[in-house]
Amino acid sequence: MAPAVADALPTAPHNLSVPTDIFPDGLKTTGQHPPLYDQIAPFDKFPKEITGKTVWKPEDYSNNPEKWTYAFSPEEIEELSTASDNFMAAKIPLTGITKNNFVLPKLGGYLAELREDLINGKGFILFKGFPVEKWGNHKCAVAYMGLGTYLGYFVSQNSRGHVLGHVKDLGEDSAQIDKVRIYRTNARQFFHSDDSDVVGLLCIARALEGGESDIASSHHVYNTLAKERPDVLKTLTEPIWYFDRKGETSQGQDEYIRTSVVYLERGENPRVYTKWDPYYVRSLSRFSDAGIIPPLSPAQHEAIQVLEDTCMRLSLHMVLEVGDIQFLSNSHVLHSRTAYKDHAPPAPRRHLMRLWLATPESEGGWKLPFWDSNEKKRGGIQVDNQRLFAHWMPSNL
Template identity: 35%
Template sequence: MKANHTNQRAAWTVETLRADQTWIYVLDDRARRDLTGAVRSAHDPDKSLFDYRPGDFDLGSAWPVIAVALREIRDGTGFAVLRGLPRNDLTELEFALLTWAIGLHIGVARPQGGASQYLAPVRNAGTVYRTGKGRGYSSDSDLDFHTDSADIVLLTCYNVAKSGGMSMVCSSVTAYQVMLAERPDLAELLHLPYHFSRQQEQAPDEAPFYPNPIYDQRDGLLFSKWNRNRVRSAQQIEGVPPLSVSQQAALDTLDTILRRPSVMYDMYLRPGDMQILNNHVTLHARTEFEDHDDPALKRCLFRLWLAPPDSVALPESWRPAYRAVEPGKVRGGIIGQAHDQTRQAFEMRQASDIGMRL
């Protein structure tokens, strides 16, 4: 099954990224002042994140820059880096609120785990990654290439590690093209359904695993969904069919291609950087890191998963994971086990504020 991806810029290589760095956006001093003022004027210690609305935060001259970066991830390379968030002017709590504020202007935040949390601090909490319930964002492990469970992932950097923690990104479109050219027999197998573990974070109405192909297409666009750890974990769950030798070979080949120097772009996020990824055409990973001893200096980033109003239609095979595949719908996330009335009310209000449908 050969997909003709109409967005050719999403099929980038390391060489093309280095030659054209228009995917990097820099905020100027005025934009930083606008963001600082927006957070400080809106911050209310008696409010939860769910109490804030987009209109509470005037992002000023920063918003046009962010909007262009969003077009880049939708219509261009599939990822962007925004530099110059006012990290030095804000406390960690204020920086987290800034991340949330930007997200409120982009789409509807999606829950990210069993606790139905919407803004996840990415820091080492002692999690063991490669287990049946491990999560990479709360560990210090090196992470496999993967996609997150939402249309967009937004990651803001507050503190960096003492060493390590390098970020890597790949174009899943490029990786597929390489595999199709070199091993078309194995590329075909990636369109079969594979089973992904929910890592014991399933909602009450969900099974502990779900089927999803690694690649599928719709309307001439190629989509990917990949997470080796979750596929590996699912193999231990009753009712999941074992992978064939050929399927294993296909997954191994894909992972090998993703690590090629011509395919894998690596970078270190700096304090004040924001990385934005389109999960449907981009895969990401991270190296192991060593943290600082001082708690105030420990590696800390903030992660948001978002459903934007201008999303495209997804393949029907994405429905078990995303719950909806129609364009412009609130979809994706890990609904989790605490998706209560407060969270549901937030989603309904935010969807209405930003012009989306639940």
């Protein structure tokens, strides 16, 4: 297949052609879809080694939290509080929040620097000191989404159009991986990336045990595999992988996507992009058993295990306390979560608010080999013309 060297944008129907009574800003989440196969590079076009700020080792940060944490100052909290109060007083729906109606005169400058570091730098940050218990869920949701508007565009996280997700154990069976989204259970999440450019997690309540975070630089993982297991790395770059859509499909779409795990950007000096979630690969036996798609080969099974083991070996452990906000780049950071056990009632269960944010290439985002690379709300999950919702209480799920 042709290497990803073309700098021209892929052509496709533009995202603005949507019903404005459903999407008032004229923008719809583009959703999941296959890559542009003619822009998938063969393995010999990939770099022998990746260098730069995106390559980091856990020892670079494990004993230096000042390099990756940011404590909100009292002045910044007050600025967030004022912006949130003004937004709520205006009676604007949460889905309508933007930088224009959530003004942060001082903090906004830092968030612009953070956005650059998320996209082109180490790819992660942990904010501390968000006053969750003082503000309550509604105001926290407003302030959190207001922060997010400075980092990217909200995209839908599921077939119901939720742009403010709630990571909480809803008692669903994690063994039914062809139907259940693992974030709605208390099961372990293996190293993966989400269907967005940036993911945010705000901790509202911690678990009794577990539920802790591990992250790894996928570029450090790439370099390690290039040295130790180039055969595994080659397997990950080939478009032989099928990803499950778990029924979150628009009319006429397949229930799965044939894709690669590791890509090159389009254009000159392309960076290495990783898109991965083992749960979505292992859940397709209903199609492979029926002969509709190929079953996973021995080489793919080995690649899945080697990738997970390598990520774990090269990971930075992170604990989210109540009031912490983690933002990660999905382009070059893989993340996981340990299994957890909740407190017994009436204590609150573990609860995180989640954001998926898009960064189109015209605004500094990566040049991805997908048709929607320059759409403002690229990625995410969109089913037909499902409108967007932002519920600040998880009971609305």
